[in-house]
Amino acid sequence: MGLFGKGKKGEGEQQAPSSPASSTPWGNAQHAWDDRMLRLALQVKNWQRAFTVMAGIAGLSVVGVTYIGAQSKIVPMIVEVDKLGRSIAVHAVDGDLATVDRSRIEYREVVDFIEDARTVIADNAAMKKTQGRMYARLPNDSAARAYIIAEFKQRDPFVLNQSMTIMPTVKTALKISDKTWQVEWEEQAYNLKGEPWGPLARYKANLETKMAPGSTEESLRINPIGFFVNTISWTKQI
Numbered sequence: 001m002g003l004f005g006k007g008k009k010g011e012g013e014q015q016a017p018s019s020p021a022s023s024t025p026w027g028n029a030q031h032a033w034d035d036r037m038l039r040l041a042l043q044v045k046n047w048q049r050a051f052t053v054m055a056g057i058a059g060l061s062v063v064g065v066t067y068i069g070a071q072s073k074i075v076p077m078i079v080e081v082d083k084l085g086r087s088i089a090v091h092a093v094d095g096d097l098a099t100v101d102r103s104r105i106e107y108r109e110v111v112d113f114i115e116d117a118r119t120v121i122a123d124n125a126a127m128k129k130t131q132g133r134m135y136a137r138l139p140n141d142s143a144a145r146a147y148i149i150a151e152f153k154q155r156d157p158f159v160l161n162q163s164m165t166i167m168p169t170v171k172t173a174l175k176i177s178d179k180t181w182q183v184e185w186e187e188q189a190y191n192l193k194g195e196p197w198g199p200l201a202r203y204k205a206n207l208e209t210k211m212a213p214g215s216t217e218e219s220l221r222i223n224p225i226g227f228f229v230n231t232i233s234w235t236k237q238i
Contacts, residue, residue, distance in 0.1 A: 109227040120166035136222040205234035
């Protein structure tokens with residue numbers, strides 16, 4: 001070999017690098033396998049993340065439902081009823097969730113007053129109780145009390161109940177003004193066997209009322225809201 005001439009490669013000289021592994025079938029297979037494993041690992045990681053998020057949402061939902069379920073949904077109420085068990089006012093035990101409607105109370109009192117005044121019962125003890133409720137709503141010096149007493153002299157309920165009973169049913173009770181009511185009702189008489197006695201009778205009344213709650217224990221017992229009838233008159237409808 002000359003000084004500048006090419007000679008044959010010596011045994012100590014480094015050979016050119018061989019082609020990369022990916023160019024061989026075995027390298028390609030390894031690359032495809034690694035690719036597949038990476039995709040599977042990525043999918044598993046994504047599913048793990050999604051499960052973690054869903055588990056968190058489910059946990060928060062359970063906590064929220066538990067908290068809401070633990071809250072009391074019951075509101076204790078006091079219901080005021082009349083002597084027949086019909087409600088006239090509703091109050092919350094804690095807080096004022098409902099208010100008393102004065103017109104409803106007056107309406108109930110007007111209806112009860114007319115029915116007490118016109119009812120005839122065969123049982124004298126029950127009749128006295130009914131009459132007592134009515135008289136408790138008549139001021140001593142009122143025109144209404146005088147009218148009722150005069151009517152009962154002509155039509156004494158304790159005489160009538162020896163041969164019949166009379167059951168009135170109020171049909172309408174309209175408030176004409178702040179203190180005046182107009183009431184219409186029907187009455188059916190029955191003999192002591194409970195059989196209808198005579199035709200159905202219809203009546204109309206006008207009465208003036210007032211509210212004056214008492215301060216004594218006796219007045220609170222017999223007339224707790226202080227409802228009174230000052231004047232009254234009724235007529236039979238043809």
